[in-house]
Amino acid sequence: PDEQFEPDPKKKTLVVLGTGWGSVALLKKLDTSNYNVIVISPRNYFLFTPLLPSCTTGNIEHRSIMEPVRQILRHKKASVKFYEAEATKIDAENKVITITDNSEVQGATATTQVPYDMLVIGVGAENATFGIPGVREHSCFLKEIPDAQAIRTKIMDCVESAAFKDQPEDEVSRLLHMVVVGGGPTGVEFAGELRDFFDEDISKLIPEIAPKFKVTLIEALPNVLPMFSKQLIDYTEKTFKEEQIEIKTKAMVKKVTDKTVEAEVTGPDGKKEIITIPYGLLVWATGNAVRPVIKDLLSQIPAQKDSRRGLAVNEYLVVQGTRDIWAVGDCAVAGYAPTAQVASQEGGFLARLFNNMAKTEELETQIRELSTGLNLKPGNAAEVATQIESAERQLRRIKDVKPFHYSHQGSLAYIGSERAVADVSWFNGNVASGGKLTYLFWRSAYLSMCFSTRNRVLVALDWVKGKVYGRDVSRL
Template structure:
């Protein structure tokens, strides 16, 4: 009978229309995003009688706070030595040129220019916080300095969101000889050094031992930073370097060193095993139960613990060393902690209460990697904390405004007996409103899962779903990883640039020029 055929055809037509409409809607959304980015509305000048809210940092915690904060309610000042927000989850991809560094940076100037009421920004480092005098000492450490490059900024409310620095545990030689992977500059340095090692290894009459050393890429730390970097590096070699410099095909080697018995300790056992077996396939050597004790300009000295518990010293010559052993407290945070008796037992950062108030202080809050709230130092935690503070501060300002209205109304109660009833009703309405506004619950973190790229277009994901956990790894997870991070990028501009970079590196390969 012809009817089902026609129905099938109708379905196809509908599907076609739907695709067509989605394409139009998508293009419209993109065009609107671009238009909005380029044409911000005129801004209102801040009211000098409002409280000074000073935010230190321009990372995940600070920017997430800024995004949701009603800047009309305060005089907001942002201070950071970095005049951009960095989307760290794609930083390992910048070390090999899969993604270009500017694609994952969003200028802080653009972020604050899109707020309704203007926000001040000082490109400077906070060097000291004085909770007694309520001032922050700041220093312009950039290359170009004006006559004024050190000053103090007063605050009524302060948010410390300065992140963390790289942990080295005082191991000799680490700072002098290794690359870290935290900032854009680190990724650029690594990218340059990879190709420098390759070119130096192919220098005329280089000895075989020296070639082996130069092409040995050592990564210390089997957390997600180390694992993702090792995966990206091996991809770079397999997909590009090998093609252009075939003579080093069997000499390029990546080794990942981890002190614990396994890599990615925060992932489930199944995904740890999957990562380790994928690394084996990719020919990345993993050395677990191996703790680096010393670094020289050419070697890494590590203590390996065998299955019988016996310890042996291994000396590994390297060409490139990337150090990714986690976080340490920044000096400005350490200094603040030393001034507050309630912080004396805190080791990993500023201990905060359930409203993210720094314990032992009244007007200082902390978010992200510099705060100890009982969660892992991740972007997910920092951005949820930032958003929580924005809600809290919006509420606080609104409730203060209502409280002052109530007090004004209360004063007028004994003036006109006839008006008293109306004023009381007004007060009651305001009090109800106040109770509703003030009903702000303590900070609660919602874990959405952990994702990591492990190389050869595979990723692992521990996703929280319907009160359970869902662990998955492989090629489909890699597509999920890409779409999740793409949707989390800060702006439409970042999203478009990242997609173009992915297409570019797929079509033309990654660039092997050294600069």
């Protein structure tokens, strides 16, 4: 029995899955006194993903962009329960979730069930590998903090092994060849950060290996950053050329081994050939795939039989074909790109919706009670009638909830050597810019978007520390 958390039997139980952009935006704005709120996530912190690529080189220390969820929940009006666990099964029919503690330390109970009245799913997505052989075994991903830590360690491991006594030249070249697959913003930002790390720190500390260091970005489409305007794509490609980051477009990786990548390249004449690229570090950034718990839920709902990319939701973010289940962020298909911007606006929308729903119920009860009072005490009928009218007016106003509408603020990406690209909406128009000024804009925008003042201070200090002392090249 859970003594710290006695659910109020008069309130509905609202279960929120995940502590990412969507769920945390919901929790931030939700009036938790209206529901028994339970949050379930294998990660007991919120992660500010836009600065994750900077953690791979130590330009930002990872704890600077993490905010403990317990710290977030501590400030809520009514207490919220948090369980560090993965939802392994959602039983939509019986309104029960099975949760499992998959962490290293487990108590006597590692799997249990949590019933819900209302459920918000914000579990995000996993890394897409398209079943390409060798990817899972040999690549690093870039989605979570442990991924960034693994990359940081591996970069230095490759560098130190390349600098090892009597290392043959071709092996030095292989170890210092850093290959990134996927020319979306994740791959581009990582390639830029990596080049900075090498140019600003590693090459100064170990100059003898400098000429062999190489970064290659492989992309299946004809260009990188497809979501940016043509002008910024060209600018990025030009900058990468200057930074000596090789971009291989129209190159589809088909196989990965422990030391090589095989890609099918389409030449200008349309001819295809297979090339083999030796690598020291391989970072796989080819976008999102659906998590197993979501695949399982999809299979339970006939209305979702054609959903391949996630849970299809309606304009109020209700999972189609279900009752009392909503979905936000990368696991939901609402017709928008899987970005933090979309996820956080969706979370904010649901908070307003749920606050409204609770207020509606409260007003309806009030009207019912006042109407009964009207019958009982005809003496103050005029006063009660005014109160009813005012409650009805409020009710009409809040009942009229507009569907979710996404407002795109723009796209921003760091591309290395203190340059960034930005497609920003500005007074109903679009402004595309790239360069050093955009980089300052990128820095101030992301600094202001950090979750808390504590995060902002830590990130700013990391930037100053990096400028003054350089990045820390210790291999952990």
